[in-house]
Amino acid sequence: MASLHIDHLLGLQNVPKEDITLILDSTDTFLEILDRPIKKVPTLQGKTVVNLFFENSTRTRISFELAERRLSADVVNFAAGSSSVKKGETLLDTARNIEAMKVDIVVMRHSAAGAGHFLSKRCTSRFINAGDGAHEHPTQALLDMCTLRQKHGSLDGLNVCIIGDIAHSRVARSNIYGLLTMGADVAVCGPPSMMPYDLEKLGVRIFHNVDEALQFSDAVNVLRIQLERDAGADFPTLREYNQTFGITRDRLDRLGREVTVLHPGPINRGVEIESEVADGPYSVILPQVTNGVAIRMAVLYLIGTKAE
Amino acid sequence: MASFLFKNARMVDPVTGLDTEQDLLIVDGTIDKLGPSLSASDSEEIDLKGKTIVPGLCDMHVHFREPGFEHKEDIRSGAASAAAGGFTAVACMPNTDPPIDNASVVAYIYEKAKGLPVDVYPIAAITKERKGEAIAPMVELRKAGAVGFSDDGSPVHNTKVLRIALEYASMFDVPVIQHAEDPHLFTGGSMNESIVSTELGLPPIPRLSEDAVVARDIMFTEYVNGRYHLAHMSTIGAANAVRAAKEKGLHVTAEVAPHHFALTDEAVRSYDSNVKMNPPLRTADDVRAMKEALRDGVADVIATDHAPHAGFEKEVEFVYAPFGIIGLETAVGLSVTELLLEQWLTLPQLIEKLSTNPRRIIGLPELRIEEGQRANLTLLDLAAEWTVDVHRFKSKSRNSPFHGRALTGRAIGIFNNGQLVLAD
Numbered sequence: 001m002a003s004l005h006i007d008h009l010l011g012l013q014n015v016p017k018e019d020i021t022l023i024l025d026s027t028d029t030f031l032e033i034l035d036r037p038i039k040k041v042p043t044l045q046g047k048t049v050v051n052l053f054f055e056n057s058t059r060t061r062i063s064f065e066l067a068e069r070r071l072s073a074d075v076v077n078f079a080a081g082s083s084s085v086k087k088g089e090t091l092l093d094t095a096r097n098i099e100a101m102k103v104d105i106v107v108m109r110h111s112a113a114g115a116g117h118f119l120s121k122r123c124t125s126r127f128i129n130a131g132d133g134a135h136e137h138p139t140q141a142l143l144d145m146c147t148l149r150q151k152h153g154s155l156d157g158l159n160v161c162i163i164g165d166i167a168h169s170r171v172a173r174s175n176i177y178g179l180l181t182m183g184a185d186v187a188v189c190g191p192p193s194m195m196p197y198d199l200e201k202l203g204v205r206i207f208h209n210v211d212e213a214l215q216f217s218d219a220v221n222v223l224r225i226q227l228e229r230d231a232g233a234d235f236p237t238l239r240e241y242n243q244t245f246g247i248t249r250d251r252l253d254r255l256g257r258e259v260t261v262l263h264p265g266p267i268n269r270g271v272e273i274e275s276e277v278a279d280g281p282y283s284v285i286l287p288q289v290t291n292g293v294a295i296r297m298a299v300l301y302l303i304g305t306k307a308e
Numbered sequence: 309m310a311s312f313l314f315k316n317a318r319m320v321d322p323v324t325g326l327d328t329e330q331d332l333l334i335v336d337g338t339i340d341k342l343g344p345s346l347s348a349s350d351s352e353e354i355d356l357k358g359k360t361i362v363p364g365l366c367d368m369h370v371h372f373r374e375p376g377f378e379h380k381e382d383i384r385s386g387a388a389s390a391a392a393g394g395f396t397a398v399a400c401m402p403n404t405d406p407p408i409d410n411a412s413v414v415a416y417i418y419e420k421a422k423g424l425p426v427d428v429y430p431i432a433a434i435t436k437e438r439k440g441e442a443i444a445p446m447v448e449l450r451k452a453g454a455v456g457f458s459d460d461g462s463p464v465h466n467t468k469v470l471r472i473a474l475e476y477a478s479m480f481d482v483p484v485i486q487h488a489e490d491p492h493l494f495t496g497g498s499m500n501e502s503i504v505s506t507e508l509g510l511p512p513i514p515r516l517s518e519d520a521v522v523a524r525d526i527m528f529t530e531y532v533n534g535r536y537h538l539a540h541m542s543t544i545g546a547a548n549a550v551r552a553a554k555e556k557g558l559h560v561t562a563e564v565a566p567h568h569f570a571l572t573d574e575a576v577r578s579y580d581s582n583v584k585m586n587p588p589l590r591t592a593d594d595v596r597a598m599k600e601a602l603r604d605g606v607a608d609v610i611a612t613d614h615a616p617h618a619g620f621e622k623e624v625e626f627v628y629a630p631f632g633i634i635g636l637e638t639a640v641g642l643s644v645t646e647l648l649l650e651q652w653l654t655l656p657q658l659i660e661k662l663s664t665n666p667r668r669i670i671g672l673p674e675l676r677i678e679e680g681q682r683a684n685l686t687l688l689d690l691a692a693e694w695t696v697d698v699h700r701f702k703s704k705s706r707n708s709p710f711h712g713r714a715l716t717g718r719a720i721g722i723f724n725n726g727q728l729v730l731a732d
Contacts, residue, residue: 013507090620090623090624091624091625092623092624110625112625112626112627112628113508113509113510113511113579113626113627114508114510114579114625114626114627115625117578117579118579118624118625118626132509133509133510133627134509134510134511135508135509135510136509170509173507173509196505196506196512197501197502197503197505197506197512197514198502198503198506199506201503201506202503202506202507
């Protein structure tokens with residue numbers, strides 16, 4: 001069986017196409033397992049995985065934990081709120097202490113961009129990034145790509161637009177890197193104040209008009225608007241955002257053709273996406289969640305069993 | 309009487325225009341004789357064939373952390389680091405605890421530095437407690453020996469306070485030194501805003517943050533006929549503004565730190581917190597603009613912004629790491645490698661930026677390599693090829709991004725206050 005070039009999954013930037021393809025292909029196997037009455041395989045038996053979550057997360061943590069348990073790994077959960085981090089311990093000390101307990105794989109979410117890079121250079125465990133600041137969230141992008149592949153057959157030449165606060169989005173960055181590597185045409189849409197500097201240099205198209213963005217798109221990935229950002233940050237009001245950039249049934253109807261709608265969740269109904277769209281026929285939001293478990297099984301398996 | 313005889317050295321003095329290979333005899337800390345084939349009985353004789361003697365280098369921007377943060381650096385270790393880097397004089401910034409905002413702290417620093425081979429001059433705060441709200445007692449601070457005024461680490465952002473500070477300080481022959489940054493644009497930033505920050509998802513600091521404040525400050529300087537020095541200039545926009553101010557004949561000077569002409573923000577891709585400083589590493593275009601500014605005299609000074617931090621403070625996530633790197637022991641090597649060998653500056657011009665100009669700006673006596681002058685000298689080996697090893701630094705801290713970098717040119721010693729300090 002083929003193995004990955006990468007030792008850690010810190011992001012999708014610079015991950016070769018063969019690796020992404022291998023992960024996506026392996027996911028199909030694990031999806032089949034998830035349909036069995038007994039959803040458990042012994043693949044990671046004897047391996048210990050720690051979920052190091054320095055930032056609140058429910059669905060990503062549950063998705064990883066399910067994936068780990070279905071691979072028969074021993075699982076330890078660590079949440080910053082209940083730990084010595086509160087007592088002022090540094091990230092490095094925390095990681096070294098956990099590693100001293102002989103952990104094989106660390107799944108980490110952290111508010112600081114590059115936290116995974118920082119630790120992976122100083123520790124011997126394998127690292128899987130479950131989201132680092134505004135940098136990357138590679139398993140989310142992989143599950144998005146998996147879902148798009150199911151729906152459209154191939155990512156090559158597919159027109160995908162990511163809509164929302166691109167500047168602060170790790171989901172956007174990972175999707176841009178992964179989709180470009182896989183040959184998709186990538187666009188982003190949102191107000192200029194939510195676009196990071198010189199973004200076009202990455203090779204993405206930029207729309208500030210959501211109807212034009214929909215015209216371009218075979219699929220749209222609608223980002224969650226961080227409600228706490230509303231306080232005069234990068235746009236005036238949620239109402240204005242919804243009216244200008246919200247994905248509504250009306251907009252999709254005017255388009256007159258099918259466009260696949262993804263959302264990384266959790267959704268703000270009536271802000272970035274209308275309920276009728278989220279629950280509508282073009283939405284693949286729930287398949288994304290199912291694929292998320294399978295993708296994480298594939299990543300854990302490929303990273304966790306790669307020879308030293 | 310202690311005497312030293314330096315034989316066969318090339319002596320370069322930008323003030324007198326001296327550039328000759330000859331001998332130099334120091335008796336009792338004073339240059340007694342200059343000339344070919346000198347000899348003196350019972351003097352310590354050092355052959356400096358192939359080496360260069362220049363007026364003592366001066367770094368007008370260091371953080372020696374004392375009082376308050378002695379685990380990072382103190383005046384004694386900072387001075388040792390300066391000596392190892394070839395500096396006979398430094399000016400230390402007032403972001404200490406307590407800050408240098410009253411005469412007793414100025415006196416404390418002079419007291420601590422007494423007897424050292426490196427002269428340590430305090431720069432006092434512009435505002436009380438460096439809060440940016442009300443100006444500090446500048447006359448008292450200047451009388452106590454402060455050589456300039458700066459809230460470095462923070463900008464003076466309130467325009468009323470800035471105006472008063474520039475007006476009031478125009479009584480003196482030393483400048484107001486601004487850390488030019490707009491606090492609103494800066495908020496939470498940790499690297500230069502560019503395609504690199506976009507790719508890495510790190511919170512950005514736009515060049516605009518520096519550009520806008522420098523442009524504004526120069527307007528104020530012109531309006532009140534003040535004396536303004538721009539600390540750690542790093543952007544094309546700031547360089548253009550300073551260039552225009554100089555063309556108008558304003559009392560505006562500027563310094564550039566070696567890391568701002570030797571590294572770009574591409575280095576941040578490592579997420580190594582030793583490339584995190586403020587102002588941040590900028591783009592290749594800015595680096596080129598800094599070299600041009602030095603060449604054209606828009607930048608008067610090379611100053612290190614030597615900012616020590618303990619390992620445990622820097623060994624954290626990039627966004628949580630404190631800003632700053634140490635620079636005293638790499639400044640000469642970086643300047644020679646990047647500026648002299650690349651022909652941006654001649655050797656006399658380089659010595660102006662590292663000695664003559666900073667001394668003039670902070671009101672220190674002019675140095676000359678002449679008989680009868682106090683011997684305040686730096687000994688250089690411009691051809692030395694060496695590799696930076698932070699573990700050999702005299703500084704208490706190790707936070708340098710240049711570890712492992714191959715450089716040409718280094719200081720091999722200093723002579724000041726009657727003391728000869730030779731590098732290891």
